[in-house]
Amino acid sequence: MKIFSKIFTALFLFVGFSVTSQTKSQALSKINTEGFQNSQAMSLISDLSDVYGPRLTGTDQYYTAAEWAKKTIANWGIDKVYFESYCDDCMGWEVKSFNVEMTAPAYMKIQAYPYAWTENSNGVQIGDLIWIESYTNLEKVKEQWSGKLEGKTILIGSAPKQNMLFDALSTRFTDTQIEEAEKSIVPAPTNPLGPSAGDIDLIKDLEVIFESFMRKDDAFFTFLKAEGALSVLGTAPFFPGVIHPSGTYNYRESDVKSIPYFAISPESFGKLKRLIAREINPKIKFHLDSELYLKPENNVNIIAEITGSDPKLKDEVVMIGAHFDSWHPASGATDNGAGSAVMMEVMRIIKATGLKPKRTIRMALWGGEEQGYLGSLAYAENHYGKVKETTRTKEVEKISAYINMDNGAGQMRGVYLQGNEAVKPVFEEMLAPYAHLDVNNLTIQNTNFTDHDVFDYYNIPGFQIIQDKLNYQTVTHHTNLDALEYVPERDMMINATVIAALVYQIAEQESRLPRED
The missing domain is CATH 3.50.30.30 (Glucose Oxidase; domain 1)
Known part of the structure; x- marks a missing residue:
């Protein structure tokens, strides 16, 4: 009887594991089919840059683009799409x-x-x-x-x-650079993947750097x-x-x-x-x-939600985001139309597959990032508690993770873990099915000066995507050449599909992602 019991138990566990694996495999297959074979990523970035760019903070053009994004997302059947204001005196x-x-x-x-x-x-x-x-x-x-x-x-x-x-204007990260970043053992040394590295200090960033510079x-x-x-x-x-x-x-x-x-x-x-x-x-x-001119109604974040299906977990949230505003001399295609279009496409992919994630998936397209995280900071203060104060709302504990994209239009190569060692094995498993695309590189290092800084400040697991540099720092960043011509279609499709898969898996976890100690 004991032998039979052991055999039965082993068989049960094997079948359970197989069903779980098959379910995950089927879900990722649906995401891949939708993201790679039915992609709308380039259509979205074309509209966002050619028709609705630029999107300077405070302008009518920004608000017109926001209305387009809201209407487009709503037409996909996303459960909730709405605006939240972030600035009363941004001109x-x-x-x-x-x-x-x-x-x-x-x-x-x-x-x-x-x-x-x-x-x-x-x-x-x-x-x-x-x-x-x-x-x-x-x-x-x-x-x-x-x-x-x-x-x-x-x-x-x-x-x-x-x-x-004599130097190339457009580059991708080399294997050596990626390997060096992966071998890092502390978050804040010089980052081999770029100049922005260090201990993230939101107050210092805002007061010492942004304010003194502004x-x-x-x-x-x-x-x-x-x-x-x-x-x-x-x-x-x-x-x-x-x-x-x-x-x-x-x-x-x-x-x-x-x-x-x-x-x-x-x-x-x-x-x-x-x-x-x-x-x-x-x-x-x-x-x-x-x-x-001053029109406070122009200053809005665009928020969209796919409501979770699990009665116990749907109040928990996996957030994704990118900044929607841009500088004015071009269409804002790589900074950050590409990131915004990718995150919109993530929501479309998940909705179009018919998958029902356990947790709610919430997307935010932020305004005013270029002026010092105005949109994401206003959102955080409204939902999580005031900066410089120790009191935090219960909503902070409901956020499993925040994933941000704001480094141009280059292909995703992995994730900056922002010093969060505990999340590494989780992401390794989630990204393993996409190893053939070379998107599963993880580094403990920080990167900063974008909206995930805000979430990290509130001790919410906040992550920035590692992206190939291409010509972001040499040609397009805040320039008159920030145009659609510098947005590669394959990179956009990979970014949207892999992030959709990552976000879906986070939403399916039995527990939230681990926080930093």
């Missing part, structure tokens, strides 16, 4: 027309794009160009230039170092206005000819606004600087027709 800013030229000593069309939230030029303006290398010591600048800036355009900063473009120009702008200067020209070292107009953060209604301020190509900057060095004074002609 919109639109460009209607602009032009920048050198008219003397010879004509040159200056490759330019205005920085956001700068003031209208009130028509065509013409003035001599002068150079101010730095305004870090504003008192020294005032001492040298007070009374001398009226009617002038200022060339600000140093000419970027010459770049002969407010660094205010006194200089005030001085230029008082002196009667006409405009400012600046640049960044993006070769060849790439314009990088991010860096103005005067988006709140009460913020000091700059006189017309243009980012120009490094090549245009270099020529202007060389002429000044020869004591030849270029004459600059420009106009900027722009509009500042």
Whole structure:
């Protein structure tokens, strides 16, 4: 009888394991079929970038795109789709027309794009160009230039170092880089996969980095206005000819606004600087027709939910997200239209398969990330408790995980574990079926400066996807070339399908993902 009992028990366990494995296999098969054979990822990113981009925080264009996303998701039969507001005083800013030229000593069309939230030029303006290398010591600048800036355009900063473009503009992570990251044993050393690494400190990020960076120009702008200067020209070292107009953060209604301020190509900057060095004074002609306005209703996060099917677990949530806002000079395709389209496609795939995850799956497309996590931080404070306070709501304990995508349009290569050792074996098992796609690389290291920082701060398991760099940091990040041409279809399909599979498996777990100690 004991022998029979043991045999029966072993058979029961084997059958149970087989059924469980088969069920998981069948679910992943459905996800793969939908994600790879019926993909809508490129259609979504095409709409989001070509039709509804750019999506600068506070603008009508952002809200129009948000309405499109909400309607599109609702048409898939997703259980809940709604907006949540995040900012009452974030201003919109639109460009209607602009032009920048050198008219003397010879004509040159200056490759330019205005920085956001700068003031209208009130028509065509013409003035001599002068150079101010730095305004870090504003008192020294005032001492040298007070009374001398009226009617002038200022060339600000140093000419970027010459770049002969011997290095590739687009790259994927090498096996060596991936292996080095996987071998890391502490979260915060220099990250072989990119520059953003360190101990995540949300308060430090927001107060020391974002706020000090955002407010660094205010006194200089005030001085230029008082002196009667006409405009400012600046640049960044993006070769060849790439314009990088991010860096103005005067988006709140009460913020000091700059006189017309243009980012120009490094090549245009270099020529202007060389002429000044020869004591030849270029004459600059420009106009900027722009509009500042305040419409708080534009500032919304887009939230969507597939309600869990298990009576005991449906109140627990697996969250995914990406920031929906972008900078203004292009369509915001890689930053972060690609991430937003992938997360939308994740929701579509899971819904279209007919799978019924035990836990609720919630997607958030955040506004205002580029201005310091405005959307995700407002959401967290509304749902989890105030920053800097120790009291937390019970909702914090209901979130099993948050997975974020915001590193361009490159293929997923794995997950940054953010120092969470306990989750490694869980993700290893979940990603094993996709090892042939090389998406199952895990590193204990941190990456930061995007929305998962907020969730990590609340001790919610928050993870950022590792993605191939492609040309994100060299060509498209916050530039006039952030366009659909730099979004690879295969990468988008892999990203959406693998994340859908990962999220579904997390939602099916008997318990939440382990938190950091």
